[in-house]
Amino acid sequence: MLEMQHIGKVYRTELVETHALRDFSLRVNEGDFVAVTGPSGSGKTTFLNIAGLLETFGDGTYRLDGEDVSGLSDKQRSRIRNQKIGFIFQSFNLIPDLDVADNVELPLRYRRLDRGERKARAERALELVGLASRTRHLPSQLSGGQQQRVAIARALAGEPRLILADEPTGNLDSLMARQVLDLLEEINARGTTVIMVTHDPDLSRRAHRNVHVLDGRVTDFKPYDPVPGGLAAGAGA
Amino acid sequence: MFAHHLRTAWTSVRRSPVLSILIVAAIAVGIGVSITGLTIYHMLARDPIPQKSDQLFRVQLDSWDPDSPFFEGGDEPSGPPFWLTYQDAMALLESDIPKAHAANYRSAAVLESDNPSVAPDVYGIRATTRGFFSMFEVPFRYGAAWDAAADQDGAPVVVIGEKINDELFGGEDSTGRTVRLGDDEFRVAGVLEHWSPHPRFYDLNMTTFGDPEQLFVPMRAATDREWAINGNTSCWKPESLVTFRDFLGSECVWVLFWAELPDSASREAYMTYLNGYVDQQKAAGRFPRPMDNRLRSVEEWLEHRQVVSDDSRVVVALAFLFLIVCLLNAVGLMLAKFAGTAPSAAIRRALGASRGDIVRQYLTEVGAIGIAGGLAGLALAATGLWSLRQGFEDLANVARLDLSMGFTAIGLAFLAALAAGLYPAWRVGRAVPVRFLKSQ
Ligand SMILES: Nc1ncnc2c1ncn2[C@@H]1O[C@H](COP(=O)(O)OP(=O)(O)O)[C@@H](O)[C@H]1O
Ligand SMILES: [Mg+2]
Numbered sequence: 001m002l003e004m005q006h007i008g009k010v011y012r013t014e015l016v017e018t019h020a021l022r023d024f025s026l027r028v029n030e031g032d033f034v035a036v037t038g039p040s041g042s043g044k045t046t047f048l049n050i051a052g053l054l055e056t057f058g059d060g061t062y063r064l065d066g067e068d069v070s071g072l073s074d075k076q077r078s079r080i081r082n083q084k085i086g087f088i089f090q091s092f093n094l095i096p097d098l099d100v101a102d103n104v105e106l107p108l109r110y111r112r113l114d115r116g117e118r119k120a121r122a123e124r125a126l127e128l129v130g131l132a133s134r135t136r137h138l139p140s141q142l143s144g145g146q147q148q149r150v151a152i153a154r155a156l157a158g159e160p161r162l163i164l165a166d167e168p169t170g171n172l173d174s175l176m177a178r179q180v181l182d183l184l185e186e187i188n189a190r191g192t193t194v195i196m197v198t199h200d201p202d203l204s205r206r207a208h209r210n211v212h213v214l215d216g217r218v219t220d221f222k223p224y225d226p227v228p229g230g231l232a233a234g235a236g237a
Numbered sequence: 238m239f240a241h242h243l244r245t246a247w248t249s250v251r252r253s254p255v256l257s258i259l260i261v262a263a264i265a266v267g268i269g270v271s272i273t274g275l276t277i278y279h280m281l282a283r284d285p286i287p288q289k290s291d292q293l294f295r296v297q298l299d300s301w302d303p304d305s306p307f308f309e310g311g312d313e314p315s316g317p318p319f320w321l322t323y324q325d326a327m328a329l330l331e332s333d334i335p336k337a338h339a340a341n342y343r344s345a346a347v348l349e350s351d352n353p354s355v356a357p358d359v360y361g362i363r364a365t366t367r368g369f370f371s372m373f374e375v376p377f378r379y380g381a382a383w384d385a386a387a388d389q390d391g392a393p394v395v396v397i398g399e400k401i402n403d404e405l406f407g408g409e410d411s412t413g414r415t416v417r418l419g420d421d422e423f424r425v426a427g428v429l430e431h432w433s434p435h436p437r438f439y440d441l442n443m444t445t446f447g448d449p450e451q452l453f454v455p456m457r458a459a460t461d462r463e464w465a466i467n468g469n470t471s472c473w474k475p476e477s478l479v480t481f482r483d484f485l486g487s488e489c490v491w492v493l494f495w496a497e498l499p500d501s502a503s504r505e506a507y508m509t510y511l512n513g514y515v516d517q518q519k520a521a522g523r524f525p526r527p528m529d530n531r532l533r534s535v536e537e538w539l540e541h542r543q544v545v546s547d548d549s550r551v552v553v554a555l556a557f558l559f560l561i562v563c564l565l566n567a568v569g570l571m572l573a574k575f576a577g578t579a580p581s582a583a584i585r586r587a588l589g590a591s592r593g594d595i596v597r598q599y600l601t602e603v604g605a606i607g608i609a610g611g612l613a614g615l616a617l618a619a620t621g622l623w624s625l626r627q628g629f630e631d632l633a634n635v636a637r638l639d640l641s642m643g644f645t646a647i648g649l650a651f652l653a654a655l656a657a658g659l660y661p662a663w664r665v666g667r668a669v670p671v672r673f674l675k676s677q
Contacts, residue, residue: 049671054587075591082589093584093674097248107588109241154588 001162001193002028002051007060009046009216020046021216024060028195030161033188035207036197043216044197045166051195052085052164053077065161082110086155088165092147094139100126100150101135107158125153129183145176152183163187165196169203181206238594239601246602249578256574260567261610264650264657267563268614272638272646273621274556279642280446280635281545285434286373289497290535293372294504296338296494298325298515299529302473313541317529318471318490323460326492328514330366330388334507335496337372340456341365342492343440344464348452349417350405360401361467362418363440363450364459370396370427372497373439378402380412380427383455387426391457395423398451402428419462423454435635438535440493441542442468446635466491488523496532504532564657571661575599582665583673592666599662600655607654611647618646 009021020043028034036044049055050062053069062069065084069077086107087093094103104122113121126132129149139147148168155163165184169177181203188194198204212220250257284290299317301307306314321329326340344364349357369375370382379402383394395416402411415422436445463481472478472489498504511530518524533541582595590598615638622636629636638646 049674052587054671054674055669075593078586078589078591078594081587087587089674093580093587095581095584097245097252097581106585109238110585110589110591110594112238158589 001030001032001065002026002195003063004047004051005061007050007062008058009043009050009055010058019216021050021057023217024213026211026218026221028193030193031188031191033185033194033206033208034196034211035204035209036195036211036213037199037201037204038213042213044213046216047213048164048166048195048197051162052087053081054087078110082107082158084161086158086160086163088148088151088155088163088168090167090170092139092144092151092171094147094150094154096139099136099138100131100142103139103150104154104157107154111158121157121159122153125157126150128156128186129153143176145172145179148172148176148180149183152180152187156187161193163192163194163196165194167197167199169198169200177203238597242598242601243605245598246605249574249602250606253574253577256570256577257606260570260574260606261613263563263567263570264607264610264654265613265617267560267567267653268611268646268650269617269621271553271556271560271649272614272618272642273625274553275645276618276622276638276642277625277632277636278545278549278553280435281549283435284536285436285438286535289374292497292499293535294496294498294532295535295538296321296329296496296511297531297533298511298524299526300325300488300490300518300524301526303525305473307471317531319542320469320471320490321492321494322488322490323485323492325514325518326494329494329496329511332507332510334498334503334510335368336499336503337368338494338496339366339369339372340492340494341369341440342456342459342466343442343450343468344459345467346419346452346464348401352405355404360452361450362452362454362459362464364454364456364464366456368497369439369453369495372495373434375432376430378428378430379410380425383426387455388457391455391459391461393418393421393423393458394426394455396427396429396453397425398429398449399431401451418452418454419464421462423458436539436544438539439495440468441539441544444631445544446631446633460485468493498532508532560653564653567654567657568660571603571658572664575661575665579665579668580673583668583670586670587674596662596666599665600658603654603658603662604651607651607658608647610654611650614650615643615646618642 004024004026007021007024008019011018011020024043024047036047038044046055050057064080069080095106098106101122104125105118108118108121123132126135129152131146131149131153134142134146139150142150163184169180172180177200184194184196185206196207204210210222211218286293297317297319298321300322301318307316307318308314330338330340342364344362345359346362347357348360366388367382367385378399382396383392386392387394395418397411402408405411405416406414411425411428414425416425433448437447437449468491470489470491472487474488476487478484478487496507498507508530512528515524515528515530539545585595619638622638625636626633
């Protein structure tokens with residue numbers, strides 16, 4: 001599904017040069033559920049943004065769904081984001097002026113789907129996250145957990161191949177966090193590839209594989225270990 | 238998508254009402270000022286008789302003083318005088334080259350009627366010849382111009398305007414009835430429809446935009462009664478001017494003369510005729526200056542008389558410069574406004590909106606703001622023109638917005654807002670979305 005080789009990303013400001021990623025290589029297969037862990041500032045978000053074509057990178061190659069994306073125009077990247085990728089952010093990032101249904105429909109608008117199709121898909125996605133009754137609420141009228149479920153519904157509405165979640169439970173209490181993870185597992189069970197950044201070891205344990213990032217590099221790559229605490233030797237891609 | 242853009246624009250306006258109002262105000266003030274300037278200019282520069290303005294010619298003969306210019310302020314100080322002497326005007330009326338021609342001057346007399354509810358009053362009178370009506374396509378409601386015989390013998394006939402006909406005769410067909418002008422009864426030959434060419438090209442003396450007279454009499458009827466000249470009279474020659482008859486035979490210029498010459502052949506023939514006439518007069522000891530006869534079309538005449546002065550062009554240019562300053566302000570305000578919605582734009586980008594989608598969304602908002610600014614600007618322009626009308630009587634008839642100026646204002650505001658919004662919208666579109674998607 002996703003294959004990065006020797007990716008480098010440097011942020012330059014007037015004084016500092018930050019190597020957010022260096023020689024970053026990772027391979028994620030179709031249908032995987034990957035948890036990405038690592039200390040703050042290690043480059044996890046940068047990786048997700050590059051994976052989701054929100055940012056460009058310097059060195060290396062990146063193939064998404066078999067396609068080399070380094071030479072694509074902004075418009076082509078927008079289309080891939082729109083059709084293949086669903087984002088879930090820590091701070092939900094719902095559009096405050098749009099109600100729940102309109103937020104969920106938004107990616108479908110940019111796909112130029114007609115109204116009926118949009119409504120049907122948004123309804124299905126909201127049903128899946130258990131918020132079918134809240135369609136006319138504004139984000140500010142919902143709890144944090146509900147907002148994140150709306151964000152998940154929005155990511156799902158476009159039926160993406162790849163879900164990229166950046167600390168999706170970081171702003172939620174543990175009960176809500178578990179509900180969100182249940183949802184992500186359910187989505188993954190239907191065949192959608194999920195890559196999730198998290199700090200929470202309880203959550204990362206539920207993923208098929210764990211990727212540890214340190215200083216802009218993948219340092220540990222563990223396949224799914226059904227035995228808690230057990231260790232299976234992993235190999236970096 | 239456009240409906241969605243419009244809805245987004247509306248919520249965006251509601252989210253930052255103060256900035257939005259300031260932007261609308263900036264555009265409105267710029268539009269108000271430039272449309273006010275443009276309206277005045279448009280009225281000054283417009284063709285008062287477009288269907289034949291290139292066939293109507295003001296006739297000028299250079300009978301003036303060899304030792305001093307006629308008009309120092311003009312574009313051509315050494316040129317011929319604006320008016321003809323009475324004797325020359327009467328002579329030119331003998332020519333049958335023009336399709337129509339008219340000598341005329343403005344006079345005044347006391348008007349009385351049988352209608353007891355209308356008190357006697359002094360009215361402006363246009364003393365002219367019958368060619369005036371056909372040449373300038375003056376529309377008649379009842380009757381017609383007087384006949385050629387009336388021009389010859391100065392019969393007491395009158396053509397009256399619609400306004401006076403309404404006052405005196407209740408708007409009825411008054412042909413054949415009489416009104417008293419000065420000491421004599423004048424028979425009504427015709428009643429005009431509303432007629433008010435702007436600028437009042439046939440006589441720009443005193444007023445450029447005033448209404449035409451409501452009373453027209455044969456020139457001969459006026460001069461026979463020695464009715465005063467209520468226009469400019471210029472004399473240069475030391476002559477004894479005791480009686481009105483002396484005045485009519487003098488070198489004083491005061492008669493306006495127009496000729497209708499539909500094609501270049503008639504124009505050439507007429508010019509040859511004029512030159513021949515002046516040669517004759519020179520032989521008789523008149524016309525001491527070198528030969529300099531002119532035929533100026535309506536457009537050339539308005540230009541010559543500087544109805545549209547360079548000043549008014551400068552005023553329009555300044556008004557548009559002011560619009561640009563307002564738009565630069567609007568650009569700054571839009572940058573501030575759009576900065577506030579950048580996070581939403583970033584989310585949209587993450588969800589798959591292209592830069593074009595984002596730019597179009599913002600331009601929709603800007604366009605809507607522009608239209609609002611245009612409407613507000615129209616209101617300002619209407620107010621501005623209203624106050625000009627109060628201040629300058631001459632502008633009372635013309636300083637008005639018409640439909641086309643309304644559309645111009647809205648269209649101009651729309652385009653101006655788009656121009657102002659292009660850079661701010663482009664900037665939001667270009668912004669790297671991740672900068673606004675920080676997870677903490
Ligand atoms: N837009 C940016 N400009 C400059 N430096 C950045 C930018 N984004 C991230 N960084 C730097 O890159 C490094 C990796 O950041 P990030 O990917 O956000 O880490 P994580 O998500 O693992 O906390 C950090 O040192 C961060 O300060
Ligand atoms: Mg991060």
